[in-house]
Every structure is written in structure tokens, then in C-alpha cells.
Amino acid sequence: MIDVFEIFLAEKGIYMLTFILMGLGIFGMIVCGNYMKKIICMNIMQVAIIFFFLTLGQKDGGTLPVLVHNLTSAEEYINPLPHALMLTAIVVSLGTTGVALALLMKIKEIYGTIEEEEITGKRWKK
Amino acid sequence: MDKVKVIGVIVIIAGVITAGFVMGDFLPAIGDINSAPNGYLSVYYITNALHDTEAPNMVTAVLADYRGFDTLFETCVMFLAGVTTLMVLSSKRKVVKGKRNEHDLNGVSFGGTVLDTGFRIIIPVIVIYAFYVLSHGEISLGGGFQAGALLAIAYMIDRLIPSFQNSLGNFTEEAAAIIAGLGVFIYAFTGVLPMFNGGYFLEYDHLPFAFMTEEIVMLHSVGIFMIEAGVTVCVMGTIINILEVVLERTEFDD
Numbered sequence: 064m065i066d067v068f069e070i071f072l073a074e075k076g077i078y079m080l081t082f083i084l085m086g087l088g089i090f091g092m093i094v095c096g097n098y099m100k101k102i103i104c105m106n107i108m109q110v111a112i113i114f115f116f117l118t119l120g121q122k123d124g125g126t127l128p129v130l131v132h133n134l135t136s137a138e139e140y141i142n143p144l145p146h147a148l149m150l151t152a153i154v155v156s157l158g159t160t161g162v163a164l165a166l167l168m169k170i171k172e173i174y175g176t177i178e179e180e181e182i183t184g185k186r187w188k189k
Numbered sequence: 190m191d192k193v194k195v196i197g198v199i200v201i202i203a204g205v206i207t208a209g210f211v212m213g214d215f216l217p218a219i220g221d222i223n224s225a226p227n228g229y230l231s232v233y234y235i236t237n238a239l240h241d242t243e244a245p246n247m248v249t250a251v252l253a254d255y256r257g258f259d260t261l262f263e264t265c266v267m268f269l270a271g272v273t274t275l276m277v278l279s280s281k282r283k284v285v286k287g288k289r290n291e292h293d294l295n296g297v298s299f300g301g302t303v304l305d306t307g308f309r310i311i312i313p314v315i316v317i318y319a320f321y322v323l324s325h326g327e328i329s330l331g332g333g334f335q336a337g338a339l340l341a342i343a344y345m346i347d348r349l350i351p352s353f354q355n356s357l358g359n360f361t362e363e364a365a366a367i368i369a370g371l372g373v374f375i376y377a378f379t380g381v382l383p384m385f386n387g388g389y390f391l392e393y394d395h396l397p398f399a400f401m402t403e404e405i406v407m408l409h410s411v412g413i414f415m416i417e418a419g420v421t422v423c424v425m426g427t428i429i430n431i432l433e434v435v436l437e438r439t440e441f442d443d
Binding site for chain 2: 073074075076077078079082083086090093094118119120121122123125127128129130135136137138140142143144145146147150151153154155157158159161162164165166168169172
């Protein structure tokens, strides 16, 4: 039983961690009433997605995807494709964060607060 | 606390479903050489990147050469994010508490004398490192996005140190947006250049710099460097743009 668990952790364990991170991000985006915290949780979710893609590109015994002279076969290098995709994803997440911050400052100017319950005028039942 | 409980139950159910999903056979084992994401196209990229593009860094080869068209529009997304930030916050403030400009920052100390002096020493090193990362983007680890971020960090530190006599100067947010647009223009212009020489859009083999190199494939290095420079300028401009737009409206109450 313990062996099975260890093999599971070695083979699929990081997927669990990324899903937990993703769940934390979505949970925070739903629960937090503060828009700033919502943006932070959105960033956590993006990081989880980036981790997920990067784990897909992993290979046992592979090195960085930069050519070395005496290594020629494809099995020696980890997969460069997820890295290329996630590089742009990181940059785009920067852009979305910037736009979100701009909208946040606009909300702060118009409503005077960034708490969701004060803006909508409704309070959650506690 | 009712809502929190409901959401907690939802999260637990989602976790169980996720666990089942992970334990099933949908996802490949980590490090599996023969899994689907590591086969097919990936093998082609790894084995042919140097021959096709003259770039030992395969990530750059995929990003800037095989998928150059995608990266062009990723750069456009960055530019649009900066312009959108500018447009959202371009209107005048409704409540104006006195006149605010850069000089108001002068009274604010960033981190005390030691930190200020330390950052002043670090700034030129960061700029040199940024150019190193840019020029090594295709040979070793690095690239345009990282170089742009580093340059923007150098500017950001310079901006945050208040009474810095030899300052790099302040960009207005419009100027930063124009710089970002210039980066996109450099990228797109590199794509258009081969078309004057009988090639397709972004086909580096037909760049009109053949007199500079002996082999045609070396033109890929020139093309990759040019678009990396464009990406660098665009990312730097966008980050500075966002920083300036946000800083302009920041109130330093304390």
C-alpha cells in the first residue's frame, strides 16, 4: 500500500499540488471581498497553470533545452514547447495584472473603496 | 459563515474529483520520456532547431522562429495592455488634493541611506545584465522578455529613489506607450523586411542582410536578434507605462 502511494506521489504528485494551488486561487477569487485580494488570487491561479504546463514538459534525466555539443538525441533534453508557451503566458499575466490594477484605481476613485460588499451595498449573511 | 461552509464543501468535492482525475490515466506520469507531450512535434523541435534556425536555445528557436507569428501578437497584447491602462486612467482625477507631480516624491525616502546608495550601485549592473541577457537570448538562457523586464526594473528602482541627482530621467506615460509601440513596430518591420526580398512574412532566409553572412541560415540569428530587440523595447515600455500611470495617481499620505 505504501509502495503504491509512493509511486503515485512520484508519478502524479505534482499534479495534485498544482490542482491544489489552482483551487486555492479560484477559492480566493470567489470568497475574498477585497478586489486587490481577488487580483492576487488570480495571479496565484495563473502560476498554478504555468506549473501545470511545465510539469508536462519534464523528462527523466533531461537537461536544459539548450544544445550541448555531445548530446544529440531528443531524450537528453526536456521539452522546450511548454517553456516557450509559458514564457509568453507570464508576460501576458503581467499585462492583465496591469489592466486590473488600473481598473482597481478607477473603482477606488469612483466608489471610494475596493471592498465588494460596500460597493454593491449588500452584505453576506454571517 | 454559511456561505463559507458551502464554498468549502464545493472545494472538497472539487478536490475529490481532481484526485480521481489525477489518479486516472488521463495525465502522463511526470518524467515519462514517451508521453504524448514529449513526442511528436517536440522531438522535431529538439533535433532540428540548430539546423533550421542556428539557435542553440530551443525555447528561443520555438518562440522567435517557428512560432514568430504568435509571438508578434503576444507582443501586441503587451502593448495593448499598456495602452488600455493609459486609457482607463487617462481622465483627470475628480478629487484633486493640491498639485501632484514628480517633485512630490522628493520628500519620501525609499529605504534609508544604505538601501538608496546600494540601489544606485546596482542600477548600472542591472542594465549591463539586461543587455547580456538580450544578446545571449539565442545562444544560452535569456531572451527579449527577460531583458525588457530587467531594463524596466532598473528604471523602476531609479524612479523609486527620490533624490537621485544623476537620474535616468522620467518618462511620461504617453512617451512610454510610444516606446512600447516602437517595439511592436521593430518586430513587425523585421517581419516585413523579407517581403522586399522575395520571401514571406517573417521568413528570415530572405532578410536583405545576405552580404553580412556567409551562410543563409545565419540570417536566422540576425532575424531572431532583431525581433528580440523589438520585444525588449515593447516590454520595457509597457512596464514603465503601467508604473508611471499608477504612480501618477498614488497618494503618499504617510
